[in-house]
Amino acid sequence: MSSTNGQSTAMPGEYIDKAISCEDANDLSGAIENYVKASSLLEGSGKTVEMASIAEKIGNLYEDLSQLDQAFGFYQQALSLFKSISEHIGIARGYSNLAFILETKGDLKRATTYYENMLSIYQDLEDSSGIANAYSNLGIVRKKQGKLDEAEAFYMKALQINIDANNQAAIACQYNNLGNLHELRGQLETAEQLFNKALTINMDINSDWGQADAYNNLGMVYQKRNNAKQAMDFYQKALEINQRLSNKWGAACQCNNIAEVCVSQRQFKLSEQYYDKALALFQAIGAQPEIDEVNKNIEDLKRLESEQALS
Numbered sequence: 001m002s003s004t005n006g007q008s009t010a011m012p013g014e015y016i017d018k019a020i021s022c023e024d025a026n027d028l029s030g031a032i033e034n035y036v037k038a039s040s041l042l043e044g045s046g047k048t049v050e051m052a053s054i055a056e057k058i059g060n061l062y063e064d065l066s067q068l069d070q071a072f073g074f075y076q077q078a079l080s081l082f083k084s085i086s087e088h089i090g091i092a093r094g095y096s097n098l099a100f101i102l103e104t105k106g107d108l109k110r111a112t113t114y115y116e117n118m119l120s121i122y123q124d125l126e127d128s129s130g131i132a133n134a135y136s137n138l139g140i141v142r143k144k145q146g147k148l149d150e151a152e153a154f155y156m157k158a159l160q161i162n163i164d165a166n167n168q169a170a171i172a173c174q175y176n177n178l179g180n181l182h183e184l185r186g187q188l189e190t191a192e193q194l195f196n197k198a199l200t201i202n203m204d205i206n207s208d209w210g211q212a213d214a215y216n217n218l219g220m221v222y223q224k225r226n227n228a229k230q231a232m233d234f235y236q237k238a239l240e241i242n243q244r245l246s247n248k249w250g251a252a253c254q255c256n257n258i259a260e261v262c263v264s265q266r267q268f269k270l271s272e273q274y275y276d277k278a279l280a281l282f283q284a285i286g287a288q289p290e291i292d293e294v295n296k297n298i299e300d301l302k303r304l305e306s307e308q309a310l311s
Contacts, residue, residue, distance in 0.1 A: 012038040012050075019057075028061050035061075052081035052090055059097060066248055066285045072101045092121040092130060099137065104249075106289040108141050115141065132161035132170060139177060144289075148181050155181070169210065172201035176213050183220055192221045212241040212250055219257060228261050235261065252281035256294055259301075268305050275301065 019034035039054045059074035079094030099114035115137045122130030139154030155177045162170035179194030195217045202210030219234030235258045242250035255278035262271035275298050282290040 012041040015041070016054075023061075028065055032058055032061050048081050048085050049087065049090075052078045052085075052087070055081060056090070056093065056097070063097075063101070068101050068104060068286045072098065075101065088121055088125060089127075089130075092118045092125075092127075095121070096133070096137070103137075103141060103144070104285065104287050106287075108145055112138065112141050128161050128165060129167070129170075132158040132165075132167075135161070136170075136174065136177065143177075143181065143184075148184060152178065152181050168201050168205050169207055172198040172205075172207070172210050172214075175201070176210075176217055179217055183217070183224070186224075188221050188224055192218065195221065208241050208245060209247070209250075212238045212245070212247070215241070216250070216254060216257065219254075223257070223261060223264075226264070228265050232258065232261050248281045248285055249287070252278045252285070252287075252290065255281065256290075256297065259297065263297075263301060263304065266304075266308075268301060268308070271301055272298075 015034045015038035019031040019038065022028070022030035022034060035054050035058050039051055039058075042051050042054070045051075055074045056078035059071045059078060062068070062071035062074060075094060075097040079091060079098065082090030082094055095114040095118040099111045099118065102108075102114065103111040115134055119131065119134035119138065122134055135154045135158040139151040139158065142148075142151035142154060155174050159171065159174035159178070162174060175194045175198035179191045179198065182188075182191035182194065195214050199211060199214035199218070202214055215234045215238035219231045219238065222231035222234060225231075235254050239251060239254035239258065241247075242254060255274045259271045259274035259278065262268070262274060275294055279291065279294045279298070282294060
């Protein structure tokens with residue numbers, strides 16, 4: 001680092017290197033601080049791609065920290081910069097990033113619009129991987145809206161593209177997605193078959209994230225079969241993996257599911273502990289629909305506890 005007046009002057013690349021080192025050390029706040037410094041030094045340089053990429057990276061880090069409002073702001077900034085130079089892949093990613101935040105917050109209408117924009121760009125680019133990802137995301141939104149047939153159509157489109165591309169991780173993802181639909185319809189045998197297919201693939205490719213999803217989904221099948229022991233075993237496996245991965249969303253879902261099993265076994269104190277853990281995690285993420293669901297579960301639990309005390 002040098003300057004004409006003899007004082008030390010950092011260059012953008014130096015702050016980027018520091019940011020990467022912070023990421024490697026899991027110091028995400030430090031990484032954000034250094035990326036912001038790098039970005040400020042790039043202002044007015046005409047290096048729009050670099051500035052957009054940094055803004056997107058900062059958004060990713062805030063998302064990892066479950067600070068979704070901050071992530072959304074940086075994703076908007078990145079999208080605007082990518083649009084200014086017609087960088088289509090960056091624009092598509094921008095729509096995807098924003099849509100995911102909106103989906104997590106429960107704004108499914110706006111999420112759909114952004115995912116559709118993403119799909120349109122990837123179709124224009126004839127990017128099959130991007131198209132499949134967009135179909136999958138649209139399927140997830142449709143499922144959350146209760147439109148299961150439409151969700152299935154999107155998942156099947158994504159599955160076929162991924163089979164053609166021999167993308168094993170994405171194939172497993174769609175098996176999980178399709179299994180969820182069958183589970184919601186009460187078609188538990190078909191759901192279990194699909195979840196086991198997903199689990200086998202994720203074990204073969206050593207995907208911890210995919211295995212956690214499959215274990216959680218198998219837990220839901222056994223919970224519906226009133227097999228509390230088997231359901232709890234699967235949920236605990238999923239929870240252990242997600243805690244190791246620092247996956248707050250996954251851990252929150254498992255805590256809520258474990259609490260439900262505890263309620264069915266009238267283990268109310270243990271259930272309360274897991275509901276409290278789930279609520280704290282969903283609040284940290286800012287997932288309002290799930291916060292509302294857990295709060296309702298807690299109210300139902302209190303009612304059951306009162307009834308037990310009176311009996």
